[in-house]
Amino acid sequence: MTLSFSLLATDGAARRGRLETPHGTIETPAFMPVGTLGAVKGLTPDALESLGASIMLANLYHLTLRPGIEVIESLGGLHAWNGWSRPILTDSGGFQVWSLAGRRKLTAAGVTFRSHVDGALVTFTPESVVDSQRRLGVDIAMVLDECPAWPVPEEEAAASLDRTVAWARRARERWAAAPGPGGLFGILQGSSFPCQRARAAELLTALDFDGYAIGGVSVGEPEAERRETVAFTAPLLPALKPRYLMGVGTPQDILHAVLSGVDLFDCVLPARNARHSLLFTSEGLLRLKNARYRTDPAPPDPACSCPTCRRVSRAFLAHLLRCGEITGQVLATVHNLAFYLDFMGRLRQASASGTLAEFAARAATQLSEPPA
RNA sequence: GGAGGUGUGGCCGAGUGGACAAUGGCAGCAGACUGUAAAUCUGCCGGGCUUCGCCCUACCGAGGUUCGAAUCCUCGCGCCUCCA
Numbered sequence A: 001m002t003l004s005f006s007l008l009a010t011d012g013a014a015r016r017g018r019l020e021t022p023h024g025t026i027e028t029p030a031f032m033p034v035g036t037l038g039a040v041k042g043l044t045p046d047a048l049e050s051l052g053a054s055i056m057l058a059n060l061y062h063l064t065l066r067p068g069i070e071v072i073e074s075l076g077g078l079h080a081w082n083g084w085s086r087p088i089l090t091d092s093g094g095f096q097v098w099s100l101a102g103r104r105k106l107t108a109a110g111v112t113f114r115s116h117v118d119g120a121l122v123t124f125t126p127e128s129v130v131d132s133q134r135r136l137g138v139d140i141a142m143v144l145d146e147c148p149a150w151p152v153p154e155e156e157a158a159a160s161l162d163r164t165v166a167w168a169r170r171a172r173e174r175w176a177a178a179p180g181p182g183g184l185f186g187i188l189q190g191s192s193f194p195c196q197r198a199r200a201a202e203l204l205t206a207l208d209f210d211g212y213a214i215g216g217v218s219v220g221e222p223e224a225e226r227r228e229t230v231a232f233t234a235p236l237l238p239a240l241k242p243r244y245l246m247g248v249g250t251p252q253d254i255l256h257a258v259l260s261g262v263d264l265f266d267c268v269l270p271a272r273n274a275r276h277s278l279l280f281t282s283e284g285l286l287r288l289k290n291a292r293y294r295t296d297p298a299p300p301d302p303a304c305s306c307p308t309c310r311r312v313s314r315a316f317l318a319h320l321l322r323c324g325e326i327t328g329q330v331l332a333t334v335h336n337l338a339f340y341l342d343f344m345g346r347l348r349q350a351s352a353s354g355t356l357a358e359f360a361a362r363a364a365t366q367l368s369e370p371p372a
Numbered sequence B: 001g002g003a004g005g006u007g008u009g010g011c012c013g014a015g016u017g018g019a020c021a022a023u024g025g026c027a028g029c030a031g032a033c034u035g036u037a038a039a040u041c042u043g044c045c046g047g048g049c050u051u052c053g054c055c056c057u058a059c060c061g062a063g064g065u066u067c068g069a070a071u072c073c074u075c076g077c078g079c080c081u082c083c084a
Helices: A045-050 A060-065 A069-074 A078-082 A094-099 A126-136 A154-177 A194-205 A223-236 A251-259 A269-275 A307-311 A314-322 A326-353 A356-367
Strands: A004-011 A014-021 A024-028 A030-033 A056-059 A088-091 A104-106 A111-114 A121-124 A140-142 A183-188 A211-214 A243-245 A264-267 A278-281 A284-287
Touching: A004 A326, A014 A326, A024 A030, A030 A056, A030 A326, A056 A060, A060 A069, A060 A088, A060 A121, A060 A126, A069 A126, A078 A088, A088 A126, A094 A104, A121 A126, A126 A140, A126 A154, A154 A183, A154 A194, A183 A194, A194 A211, A194 A223, A211 A223, A223 A243, A223 A251, A251 A264, A251 A326, A251 A356, A269 A278, A269 A326, A278 A326, A307 A326, A314 A326, A326 A356
Parallel strands: A030 A264, A056 A088, A088 A140, A140 A183, A183 A211, A211 A243, A243 A264
Antiparallel strands: A004 A014, A014 A024, A104 A111, A111 A121, A278 A284
């Protein structure tokens, strides 16, 4: 095993940990910015590094379509290719089973997509997905899973989970036979059914992955249901392995999940919302395109010391965003990711010092809707 | 000076007798976004009201034809093109 995870402290169910990978160390709980196509939209690798991101995501489905795994491999692997020297986790394409449901067909062998780029058929199997991620040289590889829609009848969720587990087993065997430089994570499914989630935990932990992800959330289910699923599932996972909640979420979601014992997060929200002129701030959500900010000289977040907040006003940033100026999106993305990464830093500090409950109480009011 | 064309809601621009308070786009206002087919999408966008409907005012201005006019006619005004 080339990943090493250690628990430095716990605070209730919450954990302060450290995950070591071939490309560096990740202090957890950690947020992993999403760079689907190899880059976080709007950020240079250098900017992402300056913001303090310790790991980023990329997506195997998208990279397989363009530029192709062999291209990246021939250029020295993912890190050499995209200029990011810290750890990288690749998602397997399992999320696209859900998000591109209309363009794919599930078979016993795997999943076949009708490429959204050129319409070509592309098949992903548990084995090919593991092989591709090994060839990319990623630090954390994810198994191919089936992310079912929500809501789904329990029988379907169970059948879907069976397939995901079967795929996980094949992936695990392939990885054992031909391991990559990093680790391989299993992914739990089971929709919102505790019974299925428990089954997922039991069956997958038996396969001894390097870490475990809670998948199948943030697919349209109500917030309360999502949180119940997380709170129920996280404690079922091995204490000494990293736990990753896929695709989550808002700062409030992350806070809740950390309290439930989750270590790793990724979400497109900070980057996408930035591009859509919605900023996360210590005072709540800031809809920068609202008319009231046209003449607001304050920095986006007065409590933030990111490069954006140090230099530009709400008025100027609102102007750029309103005009569709790409720099506005860049500045907003810098801030939102800085906010997320800073938020994770505070969570780590609080979990290490046993003050997470206080932090949560304070954050609950700060993170809610914006001031009047 | 002559000939032709044109004038539509903040802007651009469809509409050439009834189905028109008037297609679209932009701008504006508000909202959504959770392992990214997303710099995207949705709603509102003349005024008023008891708002799945009703009333008022509206397609440069004035007048006319008609049961009925943004649409046809006359005059005026503005703009454009060509000729002198």
